[in-house]
Amino acid sequence: MPKEPLNIHNVATRAGVSAATVSRAFNFPDKVAPATRDLVERAARELGYQPNASARTLRTQRSRVLGVVLPTLLNPVFAECLQGISQAAAASGYAIVPVMTSYEETQEQQAVAQLLAANVDGMILVVSSPSDSRALERLRGAGLPYVLAYNAHPGHPCISVDGEAASAEAVARLAALGHRRIAMVSGTLAASDRAQQRYRGYLRGMAAAGLQAPPLVEVPFVATAVEALSRYLQTPTRPTALFCSNDLLAIRSMRAARLTGLSVPQDLAVMGFDGIAIGQDLTPALSTIAQPNHDIGRHGVELLVQSIARGSPPGAGDSLCLPYRFCGGESCAAAAGPAA
Amino acid sequence: MPKEPLNIHNVATRAGVSAATVSRAFNFPDKVAPATRDLVERAARELGYQPNASARTLRTQRSRVLGVVLPTLLNPVFAECLQGISQAAAASGYAIVPVMTSYEETQEQQAVAQLLAANVDGMILVVSSPSDSRALERLRGAGLPYVLAYNAHPGHPCISVDGEAASAEAVARLAALGHRRIAMVSGTLAASDRAQQRYRGYLRGMAAAGLQAPPLVEVPFVATAVEALSRYLQTPTRPTALFCSNDLLAIRSMRAARLTGLSVPQDLAVMGFDGIAIGQDLTPALSTIAQPNHDIGRHGVELLVQSIARGSPPGAGDSLCLPYRFCGGESCAAAAGPAA
DNA sequence: CTGTTAGCGCCTTCAA
DNA sequence: TTGAAGGCGCTAACAG
Numbered sequence: 001m002p003k004e005p006l007n008i009h010n011v012a013t014r015a016g017v018s019a020a021t022v023s024r025a026f027n028f029p030d031k032v033a034p035a036t037r038d039l040v041e042r043a044a045r046e047l048g049y050q051p052n053a054s055a056r057t058l059r060t061q062r063s064r065v066l067g068v069v070l071p072t073l074l075n076p077v078f079a080e081c082l083q084g085i086s087q088a089a090a091a092s093g094y095a096i097v098p099v100m101t102s103y104e105e106t107q108e109q110q111a112v113a114q115l116l117a118a119n120v121d122g123m124i125l126v127v128s129s130p131s132d133s134r135a136l137e138r139l140r141g142a143g144l145p146y147v148l149a150y151n152a153h154p155g156h157p158c159i160s161v162d163g164e165a166a167s168a169e170a171v172a173r174l175a176a177l178g179h180r181r182i183a184m185v186s187g188t189l190a191a192s193d194r195a196q197q198r199y200r201g202y203l204r205g206m207a208a209a210g211l212q213a214p215p216l217v218e219v220p221f222v223a224t225a226v227e228a229l230s231r232y233l234q235t236p237t238r239p240t241a242l243f244c245s246n247d248l249l250a251i252r253s254m255r256a257a258r259l260t261g262l263s264v265p266q267d268l269a270v271m272g273f274d275g276i277a278i279g280q281d282l283t284p285a286l287s288t289i290a291q292p293n294h295d296i297g298r299h300g301v302e303l304l305v306q307s308i309a310r311g312s313p314p315g316a317g318d319s320l321c322l323p324y325r326f327c328g329g330e331s332c333a334a335a336a337g338p339a340a
Numbered sequence: 341m342p343k344e345p346l347n348i349h350n351v352a353t354r355a356g357v358s359a360a361t362v363s364r365a366f367n368f369p370d371k372v373a374p375a376t377r378d379l380v381e382r383a384a385r386e387l388g389y390q391p392n393a394s395a396r397t398l399r400t401q402r403s404r405v406l407g408v409v410l411p412t413l414l415n416p417v418f419a420e421c422l423q424g425i426s427q428a429a430a431a432s433g434y435a436i437v438p439v440m441t442s443y444e445e446t447q448e449q450q451a452v453a454q455l456l457a458a459n460v461d462g463m464i465l466v467v468s469s470p471s472d473s474r475a476l477e478r479l480r481g482a483g484l485p486y487v488l489a490y491n492a493h494p495g496h497p498c499i500s501v502d503g504e505a506a507s508a509e510a511v512a513r514l515a516a517l518g519h520r521r522i523a524m525v526s527g528t529l530a531a532s533d534r535a536q537q538r539y540r541g542y543l544r545g546m547a548a549a550g551l552q553a554p555p556l557v558e559v560p561f562v563a564t565a566v567e568a569l570s571r572y573l574q575t576p577t578r579p580t581a582l583f584c585s586n587d588l589l590a591i592r593s594m595r596a597a598r599l600t601g602l603s604v605p606q607d608l609a610v611m612g613f614d615g616i617a618i619g620q621d622l623t624p625a626l627s628t629i630a631q632p633n634h635d636i637g638r639h640g641v642e643l644l645v646q647s648i649a650r651g652s653p654p655g656a657g658d659s660l661c662l663p664y665r666f667c668g669g670e671s672c673a674a675a676a677g678p679a680a
Numbered sequence: 681c682t683g684t685t686a687g688c689g690c691c692t693t694c695a696a
Numbered sequence: 697t698t699g700a701a702g703g704c705g706c707t708a709a710c711a712g
Binding site for chain 2: 054113251285
């Protein structure tokens with residue numbers, strides 16, 4: 001039983017019309033007589049026909065697919081963002097092709113190349129460093145619409161939050177609680193421009209509060225983060241507050257504190273950054289700078305879809321700086337008074 | 341500057357050969373003379389040429405794309421699994437198109453229809469109920485290779501763990517700790533066959549331990565889960581141990597306990613199910629049944645890739661039951677002795 | 681309003 | 697080893 005192909009011709013024959021009419025019935029229902037349309041619709045339904053996306057893409061040069069380049073899904077920030085992208089894309093009739101890069105520049109390049117070959121109509125990317133990215137150069141060269149997410153850079157269209165201001169505010173809040181020894185915890189600083197931006201904000205906030213910033217606590221390896229932090233928290237000059245570059249680090253810091261015998265927030269205040277959902281289900285609930293992860297994805301999609309509709313790629317001028325929200329939580333409290 | 345199209349013909353001209361030769365140089369490098377191959381490769385590189393995926397797909401009927409149907413990325417279980425899928429797919433030269441269904445059967449159907457039209461070479465799905473799924477019928481009818489993930493069903497190829505046995509074991513361990521009032525907490529039971537499977541295992545485990553199972557605690561809404569659980573934990577006949585249908589529920593249960601003034605694990609033991617990574621960074625670290633989420637995704641991809649290579653879809657006989665791992669954690673302890 | 685025609689870019693016989 | 701030709705399924709001019 002060699003099943004005959006389910007193409008437009010087949011449907012046309014069954015409906016007693018031409019292929020062109022079937023095509024029109026699908027793409028411009030108004031341009032076809034109601035009676036004919038019914039004929040076509042019935043034939044298509046009976047056969048279970050769906051237009052072939054590849055043929056359509058080949059012919060129209062539009063795939064209705066958006067590429068997404070992300071570091072990883074193991075950090076809920078990006079999972080939440082991708083969820084937002086997915087929903088917004090679906091609402092606009094787009095499919096998505098995500099590619100994970102593990103924070104590696106070479107993988108970013110490969111991802112872009114792969115997605116270009118796949119004929120995506122646009123791309124949303126989170127890169128490690130927009131300044132000198134070969135991947136972005138390539139993209140710009142191709143003239144394909146793209147938007148950066150989370151990254152902030154004057155030369156590219158970006159959906160981001162002002163991480164520097166947010167970090168400065170976070171520090172200010174900790175200072176207002178009476179903390180003076182506020183340390184910043186970060187992953188490898190070089191691996192992410194967000195981390196660097198947040199570090200700048202931290203330094204600014206410390207300066208504004210008239211505090212001296214202790215050395216940055218860099219925790220490069222996830223696997224040993226809790227251990228490293230525990231050791232750090234046992235030093236006699238340990239800080240009374242930690243500002244963490246992201247929520248996962250903040251959660252690990254809380255664990256390190258507990259393992260060290262410190263209670264959060266009484267002995268140690270912990271502030272995160274990102275606003276991942278699970279932070280609010282912990283006890284203590286995580287104090288953090290919440291980014292609108294879902295909306296970052298959504299706005300990225302909308303910017304792309306609009307630009308595709310109007311036929312010109314988004315530019316740096318289309319960048320959007322979304323508001324962040326300070327999320328009180330329970331992991332920060334007033335500093336203990338000096339040992340009286 | 342009307343940029344000329346970057347097609348195979350163009351490359352051929354520049355290399356001084358025919359389009360067919362360029363095609364061969366890309367697809368069967370051995371079937372072309374080394375000298376000619378160099379010519380083609382150089383021309384392609386200079387032009388930045390990459391074969392057009394849509395045209396290739398149209399011609400060969402193979403897209404090198406796998407569809408993935410998931411409930412949501414907001415539960416880290418699926419994010420971790422998708423990460424595994426993504427890596428395995430990339431390793432085999434496949435791209436992925438994920439579609440989120442919000443646990444809704446109608447969305448599952450749409451997702452399958454959409455992915456079929458997109459010419460994916462195979463699909464990995466997590467559905468709410470395989471037994472009577474219109475989506476799966478459609479898929480089977482199309483003869484497209486597919487695998488279920490997490491779902492277990494004798495009529496379909498599945499990558500899963502024995503959730504019933506695992507649940508029974510979890511209960512046995514709680515019973516061994518001296519707990520007698522062990523309640524199960526679950527989301528909407530009807531929304532997921534996994535939840536039902538785990539509930540069966542719970543009942544079996546209770547029976548085996550000679551314990552009477554209190555009524556199932558169903559927590560349908562995520563937003564009010566902590567509140568509902570807090571109320572539940574204030575009842576005088578509250579259990580001393582909670583077996584939760586998934587880790588997110590377990591985490592919320594721990595928070596509810598704390599809010600109610602109970603400490604975990606001293607006053608209340610909490611056991612989860614899933615093994616999401618973040619559970620191990622909490623304090624107390626989550627005791628749970630860990631599933632190999634990454635590997636579930638990976639095996640799904642490998643099964644599909646193999647079946648595509650051999651030209652026949654996977655069958656129920658190809659199902660894989662992966663081992664789960666009991667993860668000790670810190671959220672379960674011996675039951676407090678009876679008030680002496 | 682509908683049909684005819686041509687071609688999107690590629691692969692794959694078939695012939696040379 | 698290479699080239700020529702046809703067609704995958706669809707859409708968009710252009711006729712009618």
